[in-house]
């Protein structure tokens with residue numbers, strides 16, 4: 001077993017670190033405050049190859065491994081989780097899903113521009129009444145011969161108004177339960193497709209979260225991904241990889257907050273000492289360091305399994321559950337170490353604390369990860 005990164009992995013990590021410092025950091029507080037989507041920065045990430053990281057060069061991707069993806073997600077998320085969630089959704093839900101299960105025509109038409117970062121994608125599973133219980137889909141895709149007639153509402157869709165390509169899960173044959181669900185590629189601008197109001201959120205406020213409405217949208221049959229009724233399996237398979245991305249996002253939020261707290265503790269004076277001379281603070285930093293390292297190892301293990309073509313769903317759920325827990329704990333302690341300064345925006349840790357919370361909710365809540373893990377454990 002080697003605990004070493006390759007030259008290429010170290011280079012891409014450094015590129016992400018530099019990008020985060022020079023391009024993401026300067027406007028991050030303002031974007032959070034005004035809920036502004038990082039459009040310019042997303043365009044640059046496309047140019048750097050971050051939006052199609054694991055896509056084969058044959059489809060204009062960067063052809064990197066999942067380990068590199070974890071490294072990039074960690075670095076971006078240390079600074080701006082609203083930007084990194086775009087990278088996560090585009091790479092592991094949309095591009096991966098299209099590359100693994102799409103037809104050659106679908107790959108040429110949709111995957112290539114997504115991998116180049118010319119457009120971004122969205123993954124649409126959740127509904128007002130179907131979140132954790134994702135099989136309870138109410139959105140319908142009625143088979144009309146050469147097309148499906150799509151009707152319904154999707155909730156909480158990341159990149160909701162900024163995406164061009166939407167992968168939408170919908171029920172075609174309710175009698176087949178989850179085996180009657182299809183995954184359809186829907187384009188922005190298809191008649192009957194409208195984007196609802198933007199959500200006003202606690203965290204990742206720069207991310208663009210909307211409900212989507214489908215009213216008699218005609219989706220051509222050639223836009224179905226996989227066989228008839230494959231949609232739920234598609235969603236579950238893709239989410240197993242997506243959870244590695246969100247785990248790495250949580251890891252980045254935690255390590256970003258830890259680095260800030262560590263530096264602050266070395267500078268701030270109290271009782272004629274620096275905070276870092278106080279054992280109470282040292283112990284907090286020690287606990288943070290251990291939990292972050294454990295989260296990092298879980299993320300890398302899940303990515304390694306994926307790269308090797310081995311089963312990784314349980315490992316990705318473990319990584320997401322543990323890293324998101326670590327993100328929450330670490331950011332709360334980072335605010336505490338900063339004292340009153342931690343409570344105001346310019347020290348960044350309060351934003352990281354708000355951003356951490358979503359990692360315990362999206363792509364399957366912590367309770368859902370425990371269900372996935374315990375089912376495997378009890379098999």
Ligand code: CAA
Pocket residue numbers: 085089123125126131132133134135158178232233236237239240313362363364365368371372
């Ligand atoms: N890979 C492939 N197939 C899988 C799978 C996996 N990892 N996990 C489950 N399945 C399959 C099962 O094999 C089963 O198919 P068969 O009947 O053919 O065997 C089917 O899915 C249904 O599985 P279950 O019987 O286990 O269904 P369930 O209803 O008891 O539980 C669940 C399923 C795990 C709770 C699932 O509903 C789930 O993951 N819920 C959470 C939903 C979620 O993560 N949403 C995220 C939305 S995207 C998002 O959030 C993006 C973002 O924020 C940025």
Ligand code: FAD
Pocket residue numbers: 089122123124125126128130131132133155156157158159201204209358361362363364365366367368
């Ligand atoms: P519910 O399912 O109603 O859960 C409520 C509570 O009950 C949770 O604590 C949950 O863990 C618990 N619970 C539910 N069932 C069980 C059980 N069986 N056992 C124990 N506890 C249980 N979805 C997408 O499809 N695409 C996206 O791009 C996307 N982006 C998102 C972005 C944001 C900012 C947010 C907030 C959500 C996003 N989601 C997206 C939706 C997200 O995946 C769901 O919010 C999540 O899966 C939980 O569903 P829910 O909100 O309906 O909560």
